[in-house]
Amino acid sequence: MKKYLLAGFGAVALTTLAACNNDEGNGSTIATIEGGETITQEALFEDLKNNQQAAGALQNAFFTDLTEQLLALAGEDMDFSEEQINAMVATLQDEFGVNSEEELVDIVVERLGLEDRDDMIDNLIIPELTLIELQAQDLDYTDEDIAAYFEDNREQYEQVEARHILVEEEDVANDIIEQLNDGSDFADLAEEYGTDGTATNGGDLGFFTRAEMDEAFAEAAFDLEVGEVTSEPVESAFGFHVIEKTDEALEYDTMPDSAQMAVKRAYIEENRP
Numbered sequence: 001m002k003k004y005l006l007a008g009f010g011a012v013a014l015t016t017l018a019a020c021n022n023d024e025g026n027g028s029t030i031a032t033i034e035g036g037e038t039i040t041q042e043a044l045f046e047d048l049k050n051n052q053q054a055a056g057a058l059q060n061a062f063f064t065d066l067t068e069q070l071l072a073l074a075g076e077d078m079d080f081s082e083e084q085i086n087a088m089v090a091t092l093q094d095e096f097g098v099n100s101e102e103e104l105v106d107i108v109v110e111r112l113g114l115e116d117r118d119d120m121i122d123n124l125i126i127p128e129l130t131l132i133e134l135q136a137q138d139l140d141y142t143d144e145d146i147a148a149y150f151e152d153n154r155e156q157y158e159q160v161e162a163r164h165i166l167v168e169e170e171d172v173a174n175d176i177i178e179q180l181n182d183g184s185d186f187a188d189l190a191e192e193y194g195t196d197g198t199a200t201n202g203g204d205l206g207f208f209t210r211a212e213m214d215e216a217f218a219e220a221a222f223d224l225e226v227g228e229v230t231s232e233p234v235e236s237a238f239g240f241h242v243i244e245k246t247d248e249a250l251e252y253d254t255m256p257d258s259a260q261m262a263v264k265r266a267y268i269e270e271n272r273p
Helices: 004-011 042-048 054-075 082-097 099-114 117-135 143-152 168-183 185-191 214-223 257-271
Strands: 010-013 027-031 039-041 159-167 206-207 235-236 241-249
Touching: 010 082, 082 099, 082 117, 082 257, 099 117, 117 257, 159 168, 159 185, 159 214, 168 185, 168 241, 214 235, 214 241
Parallel strands: none
Antiparallel strands: 010 027, 027 039, 159 206, 159 241, 235 241
16 A cells, blocks of 8 residues: 555645645645545635644545545555455445345445435445555465465454343343243344334344443343354343344354444454555
């Protein structure tokens, strides 16, 4: 990545101005990227209106804008497969804590000002894939190296999939367990009794690592067999849980694409030249 940035900034024509009191005003060009857009004082200052840490924010905004444009330009020369794009979409779903691509698009539209899925792909997914590719350019590695890295950091990356029913009282959790033992449907009970946002989708939590959950919850979920429900309530900082493990990904080659992407990103970041 360092080598790329040096080459990339060779394509950046910086126009140095006489600070903020330049005769041309706030519309003055601060930087122009060949093949990209110009960055003006007006645009940067507009972004900073709601940020009181002006000096640091100005620097961050300036170089963030430059970086985004450089990555976008570099990405035009890279041919990413639909599989790679979908894996990065799934990774971002995990990072934003949503269960569907539609929810992810809604979030990036609201928070990042993007327009739709295509805009998300062009301005978020492709630049991130480009960054990973550039970081790995001078790194000689194989799939076996990534799998070995996973083994060395297993507890950080192995995942299970589960659903749960969160309630405030232990007696209620015990009653739910009895109903499950009598053949009641887990999703129906989650919708009836659940007190958190997962209740409406049957208590589904998707895949998660140990670190992403309360310690007691994670220990209980990882200890279950697939299809098994906790025999007694699990108390966490949030209340009492009834947990069912629905799947597990404890080996690198059985992990979801998003999880494999996370391992690869971490390996490249740690080992890049």
